Amino acid sequence: MGMNILVAHGGGPTAVINCSLQGVVEAARRSGQVDKIYAARFGAEGILKDDLMDLTSVIPAVVARLGDTPASAIGSCRRKLTDADYPAVLETLKRFNINAFFYNGGNDSMDTCHKIDELAKREGLDLRVIGIPKTMDNDLVLTDHCPGFGSAARYAALSAAELALDASALPIHVVVLELMGRNAGWVTAASALAARLTNCEVLTYLPELPVDEDKMLADIERAYAKGNGLLVTVSEGVCGPDGRLLADTGIVDGFGHTVPGGTAQHVADAIIQKLALKARAEKPGLLGRASIPYVSQVDRREAYDVGRTAVEAALAGKSGYMVSIEAVRTPNYQSSMGFVPLAEVANAEKKFPQEWVEGGNKIADAFFDYALPLMGGDLPQYAILR
Amino acid sequence: MGMNILVAHGGGPTAVINCSLQGVVEAARRSGQVDKIYAARFGAEGILKDDLMDLTSVIPAVVARLGDTPASAIGSCRRKLTDADYPAVLETLKRFNINAFFYNGGNDSMDTCHKIDELAKREGLDLRVIGIPKTMDNDLVLTDHCPGFGSAARYAALSAAELALDASALPIHVVVLELMGRNAGWVTAASALAARLTNCEVLTYLPELPVDEDKMLADIERAYAKGNGLLVTVSEGVCGPDGRLLADTGIVDGFGHTVPGGTAQHVADAIIQKLALKARAEKPGLLGRASIPYVSQVDRREAYDVGRTAVEAALAGKSGYMVSIEAVRTPNYQSSMGFVPLAEVANAEKKFPQEWVEGGNKIADAFFDYALPLMGGDLPQYAILR
Numbered sequence: 001m002g003m004n005i006l007v008a009h010g011g012g013p014t015a016v017i018n019c020s021l022q023g024v025v026e027a028a029r030r031s032g033q034v035d036k037i038y039a040a041r042f043g044a045e046g047i048l049k050d051d052l053m054d055l056t057s058v059i060p061a062v063v064a065r066l067g068d069t070p071a072s073a074i075g076s077c078r079r080k081l082t083d084a085d086y087p088a089v090l091e092t093l094k095r096f097n098i099n100a101f102f103y104n105g106g107n108d109s110m111d112t113c114h115k116i117d118e119l120a121k122r123e124g125l126d127l128r129v130i131g132i133p134k135t136m137d138n139d140l141v142l143t144d145h146c147p148g149f150g151s152a153a154r155y156a157a158l159s160a161a162e163l164a165l166d167a168s169a170l171p172i173h174v175v176v177l178e179l180m181g182r183n184a185g186w187v188t189a190a191s192a193l194a195a196r197l198t199n200c201e202v203l204t205y206l207p208e209l210p211v212d213e214d215k216m217l218a219d220i221e222r223a224y225a226k227g228n229g230l231l232v233t234v235s236e237g238v239c240g241p242d243g244r245l246l247a248d249t250g251i252v253d254g255f256g257h258t259v260p261g262g263t264a265q266h267v268a269d270a271i272i273q274k275l276a277l278k279a280r281a282e283k284p285g286l287l288g289r290a291s292i293p294y295v296s297q298v299d300r301r302e303a304y305d306v307g308r309t310a311v312e313a314a315l316a317g318k319s320g321y322m323v324s325i326e327a328v329r330t331p332n333y334q335s336s337m338g339f340v341p342l343a344e345v346a347n348a349e350k351k352f353p354q355e356w357v358e359g360g361n362k363i364a365d366a367f368f369d370y371a372l373p374l375m376g377g378d379l380p381q382y383a384i385l386r
Numbered sequence: 387m388g389m390n391i392l393v394a395h396g397g398g399p400t401a402v403i404n405c406s407l408q409g410v411v412e413a414a415r416r417s418g419q420v421d422k423i424y425a426a427r428f429g430a431e432g433i434l435k436d437d438l439m440d441l442t443s444v445i446p447a448v449v450a451r452l453g454d455t456p457a458s459a460i461g462s463c464r465r466k467l468t469d470a471d472y473p474a475v476l477e478t479l480k481r482f483n484i485n486a487f488f489y490n491g492g493n494d495s496m497d498t499c500h501k502i503d504e505l506a507k508r509e510g511l512d513l514r515v516i517g518i519p520k521t522m523d524n525d526l527v528l529t530d531h532c533p534g535f536g537s538a539a540r541y542a543a544l545s546a547a548e549l550a551l552d553a554s555a556l557p558i559h560v561v562v563l564e565l566m567g568r569n570a571g572w573v574t575a576a577s578a579l580a581a582r583l584t585n586c587e588v589l590t591y592l593p594e595l596p597v598d599e600d601k602m603l604a605d606i607e608r609a610y611a612k613g614n615g616l617l618v619t620v621s622e623g624v625c626g627p628d629g630r631l632l633a634d635t636g637i638v639d640g641f642g643h644t645v646p647g648g649t650a651q652h653v654a655d656a657i658i659q660k661l662a663l664k665a666r667a668e669k670p671g672l673l674g675r676a677s678i679p680y681v682s683q684v685d686r687r688e689a690y691d692v693g694r695t696a697v698e699a700a701l702a703g704k705s706g707y708m709v710s711i712e713a714v715r716t717p718n719y720q721s722s723m724g725f726v727p728l729a730e731v732a733n734a735e736k737k738f739p740q741e742w743v744e745g746g747n748k749i750a751d752a753f754f755d756y757a758l759p760l761m762g763g764d765l766p767q768y769a770i771l772r
Binding site for chain 2: 009012013018039041042053055058062063065066068069070071072073074075076077078158159161162163165166167168169170171172175262265280281282283284285286287289290291292293294380381382383384385386
């Protein structure tokens with residue numbers, strides 16, 4: 001008799017979370033040690049409701065297509081499990097004779113993963129628990145970076161470059177681009193690459209650095225006056241000196257996080273009203289985590305590998321760890337898979353280093369030394385004629 | 387002595403307007419009949435200010451890169467020339483000994499083109515004037531479609547599919563996507579392809595059909611209640627029964643057009659407030675015309691060909707025409723280049739056929755028979771597991 005495994009997704013999908021799912025399914029099949037491959041439909045919700053999908057017989061051609069499929073092919077949720085939920089989770093795991101559980105998510109999911117591992121150990125269950133990292137925000141600790149970040153960063157950088165070229169080709173307005181990232185500015189920082197790719201003016205604002213709106217507007221006015229058009233990129237989570245979001249929707253999600261949004265529109269309105277310039281706000285929003293044509297091939301490969309490695313580790317008896325990515329950047333970028341104890345990653349958050357921001361709105365070379373290899377390497381070369 | 391040619395861009399760039407520029411430059415070089423290749427810096431503004439760029443010696447490798455360069459590599463403007471401007475335009479053309487003028491733009495630009503041609507004929511100038519069509523809106527008459535539309539449609543369709551999958555994988559909110567298109571719904575209609583690519587619920591609203599907001603909200607509530615998530619796609623130009631924009635910015639641009647925007651946020655707010663559902667609005671905005679990774683290869687090839695054909699026609703002595711695209715769709719899509727008199731395209735507008743909209747928010751197969759070949763053919767196949 002082989003093992004039964006269960007995989008679940010937690011939180012917002014990334015452009016490559018299905019690559020990790022593909023890695024899980026293909027590694028399980030290759031091992032010859034797995035009887036049943038289950039997936040929780042809509043993450044923790046599915047586990048609580050005994051709503052598991054049986055992926056054991058999905059044909060290989062469909063599994064192979066997961067790598068080009070955005071969002072989560074098995075569904076996810078934002079429900080954060082409470083202490084009262086764990087007995088029901090364990091019941092489901094027992095009922096389906098699950099021997100290995102893989103939770104693919106961010107900080108909150110690693111916390112859940114850790115608690116399930118501890119509970120199973122306490123109850124003497126034969127259950128291996130491995131966390132598979134995922135977050136476009138790149139804010140998990142003890143891993144060089146997170147699967148999903150490289151693609152979101154590539155999206156931010158190339159979209160910003162495309163908008164910067166548009167803004168400079170028809171310099172009738174300041175263009176403000178809002179990018180996702182509640183508390184961590186990693187993705188928004190990547191948008192600053194637009195300045196290097198295009199020679200256009202780009203100002204970038206991250207949630208880690210409180211923004212003085214008067215100084216911001218003065219900087220915008222000065223940059224726009226150069227006459228080459230201007231792109232301003234802002235994280236949805238940008239705050240003022242009082243620590244409050246520049247634009248506050250007042251909405252709170254299921255994890256108790258305030259939902260940000262409307263920051264770009266807020267900045268565009270201020271430009272129109274206080275500087276008497278034209279401005280428009282663009283907010284691709286969820287497209288920043290769902291767009292397949294902008295996927296980083298490095299990110300895609302690594303996302304597959306964290307899924308594959310999780311299964312191989314569980315089959316080898318490991319439990320209570322998250323797969324991590326270890327990387328070297330010189331002379332060439334190379335990454336390999338490692339493991340960190342779940343207890344050490346749960347609920348911790350890796351913030352963007354403030355010393356990588358210069359003058360409040362320029363991103364230092366050190367960030368690009370770190371992030372460029374993750375964005376896929378093959379960056380566009382534009383024809384710059386003007 | 388060969389000829390001197392001048393090319394200018396008018397209005398908003400598309401993802402492939404630089405392909406047309408590449409076609410112009412490469413056809414001029416291949417002909418052996420062109421001495422100087424000039425481009426107006428920032429369109430009509432550059433012509434009025436004698437501000438021409440000399441592209442004659444740009445190295446071929448840079449010209450070849452134009453096809454992957456978003457926005458306009460020579461710059462554009464929204465200035466609509468008035469009768470008082472034309473003498474200065476003619477002066478510039480004479481000063482640079484221009485023998486052929488190519489204006490690459492939409493309705494307004496074809497009107498300008500027509501007037502320059504008439505004036506030159508009246509003054510007995512040796513000037514050939516050819517219009518090169520361009521508009522993501524697809525609203526030029528007497529051409530099967532417009533270069534720029536296929537890529538914008540592909541962007542709308544694939545972005546909508548990606549968002550629909552995200553909305554159905556984590557069905558905690560209604561996602562509303564706003565797409566460009568002031569008066570013509572061609573691009574927004576393409577977003578309805580998301581329903582075919584994903585089996586998700588998609589409702590689509592175009593500027594051509596007045597929207598009753600109560601009925602819209604009732605339809606949204608019913609579609610969301612199916613539990614598979616919901617994507618609502620809206621054109622920025624959607625109006626109510628009174629003919630006014632659902633969301634009115636009150637801003638007027640240089641052509642006297644009202645600037646729309648905020649329609650998706652308006653609909654999302656109504657969903658939150660009147661249906662008590664969660665909703666979020668996404669507005670990629672200018673990315674819908676600037677994104678290179680979503681470019682349709684068919685659109686790219688045709689955009690090159692309209693530029694090339696314009697030069698070949700002018701060198702053969704033609705003047706007063708716009709290059710048009712003629713297409714057959716059965717048994718396979720094939721297109722060829724034609725010509726229509728500038729007088730007949732100037733200021734006319736091709737609206738989306740109302741009979742292609744079913745029940746106010748579904749797009750008929752007839753539209754996709756028309757538009758799918760223009761979107762590049764190779765559509766993604768997603769892994770649908772749930």
